[in-house]
Amino acid sequence: MSAPLFRLDAKRQESLQCQLREQIAHAILEGHLPTGEALPSSRKLAKELGVARNTVMIAYEQLLDDGYLVARERSGYFVNPDILAGRVTPPADIAPPAASASLHSGTATPWDELLTMRPSRQPTIVKPANWLDYDYPFLYGQIDPNLFPTQHWRECSRDSVSVPAIRRWSADHLSEDDPLLIEQIHQRLLPRRGVWARPEEILITVGAQQALWITAMLILGAGRRFAMENPGYVDMVNIARTFTDDIVAVDVDDQGLVIDQRLADCHLAYVTPSHQSPTGVTLPMQRRRDLLDSASANNYLVIEDDYESETNFVDNPTPALKSLDSDGRVIYVGSLSKTLAPGLRLGYMVAPPAFIAEARALRRLMLRHPATNNQRSVALFLDRGYHDALLRQIRQTYQRRWLLMRDALASHLPELRIRSTFGGSCFWLEAPADTDVALLKRLAEEHSILIENGEVHFLTPAHRPTLRLGFSAIDETRIERGIERLAALLPQARRTS
Structure with a gap:
């Protein structure tokens, strides 16, 4: 084993000894460390990695306690052969599954004949996994990390x-x-x-x-x-x-x-x-x-x-x-x-x-x-009683955001009809009939604004284009600016006859 196998980063949330322990365990399970050779001494590995010797010693002791290593007197630490016992080694002539055999390709295996349903094809709500990276996430159903207790x-x-x-x-x-x-x-x-x-x-x-x-x-x-x-x-x-x-x-x-x-x-x-x-x-x-x-x-x-x-x-x-x-x-x-x-x-x-x-x-x-x-x-x-306290905080926060959203929408997007509600964590809006909400959603995303197209919620064709703006995940200091920017994009999403 040599230091190039491992990369420790002091900026990560995990401690250095935790990172080293995980990386050594991963190397053992992947077969990168032979069972018959001693691991480097804690002094040597610490020097190669540029960390304190105690960091390596703690990692070794944890791996010893977890059964990944065994200690031999005057010889050092070795990979415990029992940790790899019972693992199946695939025959060399068996190739890994081809990409064409995936559920979605349908070329190698006739999935349409074998499956009784295809739920992956149903219309559903999709949210970007990296929504926190957007400046104005008007998404419904997500929480502001600052509110989590x-x-x-x-x-x-x-x-x-x-x-x-x-x-x-x-x-x-x-x-x-x-x-x-x-x-x-x-x-x-x-x-x-x-x-x-x-x-x-x-x-x-x-x-x-x-x-x-x-x-x-x-x-x-x-x-x-x-x-x-x-x-x-x-x-x-x-x-x-x-x-x-x-x-x-x-x-x-x-x-x-x-x-x-x-x-x-x-x-x-x-x-x-x-x-x-x-x-x-x-x-x-x-x-x-x-x-x-x-x-x-x-x-x-x-x-x-x-x-x-x-x-x-x-x-x-x-x-x-x-x-x-x-x-x-x-x-x-x-x-x-x-x-x-x-x-x-x-x-x-x-x-x-x-x-x-x-x-x-x-x-x-x-x-x-x-x-x-x-x-x-x-x-x-x-x-x-922590849940009761959290509810009070959420109600107070959401009420402030609701008022800010209401005023911002009235000021910057008066052409959008708002349902008469007071509560919840979103606004349901009806846009002018000539609005292409799908286009507006794409334009908004390009400007770091996330909104939701309401079309997916209808079982029958909607009379007017709709969209949903949530405020549970956006800081109240960003609400009006986000609505103002969205309003600037709306004319580009209006169809011309």
Whole structure:
């Protein structure tokens, strides 16, 4: 082994000994270090790398503890041959898979004949992976890193990996969830929305997305009708299409879902009453009652996706649809992604015990249960009141940004119609009929502005071009300047007759 195998960088977040430990381990696993030769002494390697001898000694000791190295008295450190035991060596005459055999090429393997579905071809929301590099990220569903409660989350994550905690969550829980997390949802989150549920009516899911999938899989199928808001959440449509082709688009107006006869023959309906996705309007109390009456009279179930209920700025928000449900018709879906972090992927569903029992059994077939260490971290975060404090901060921040966005749009883009909303984390805008929103999106991206084309949310052709501007991920000091720059690009995206 020689120093050129390794490259240490003092500017990286990881310590030098951590970098060296990882690089030596990688070299061992890749077969670059022979098992019969001693590794350089800590003094020699430290000199070659230009680091303190202690750095190398710590890395060697860690690798020894982890089983990558063995120590021989008076001979030094050697690669542990056991670390490579059991690895399969492919025959020399077997070539690696050709690129043409990929799922997307379809030239070597007839994937269209073998696969029953191609979800990669469904229309969906796409966001640049490097969105943080843009000056004006008006993206929906992303969080401002400055709002993340790093210290509190670290504390809860650290306590969730204490020895007693590990003993609790590391065992196979089969289909059960963390009891502390269930308790916190039961006692802290749901009452905030006016929902009273027993623990056996709550199931933890891998984000709200899994709750939607489980519900669709249990209720929908060939010949079963699904009613969907139009415009609506595109991935809910994609999920439903996995199980049925009978999807009816129900209009959304300035008060949310229109309750009419189109719902009468369905088996399952999807609604986002707190902040309609994507328009942001709130379903009024009378329509909520009308929807429940329709569900009872016509014998169908309702998914209530309460995805953004926590970001309501009014003092007395409308209670959840589930709080009015006396017949057990509503399957309530909640998420912690919008307040904590999208990458956490932790949500929950609330429904009558008979439904939750089936959902739990189905979830077990998928993945048994969401990772219990993550469940414990979130449970501690809720139990210690950190989530409540975070909600207050988010509401205050989003309210300021909402006002700034409203004023900037009115000042610089008065030709765009804004839905009457107050809350959430985005604005849904209707552009003049001659606007090419796809072109505007491309132009904006070239000027370090990220916006979203609303077309993907429609099941039927939209009457007017639409776009969505989120403000959860952009610093409030950049909002007006970003809207001003977007306004300057709008004339270039107007079609000429």
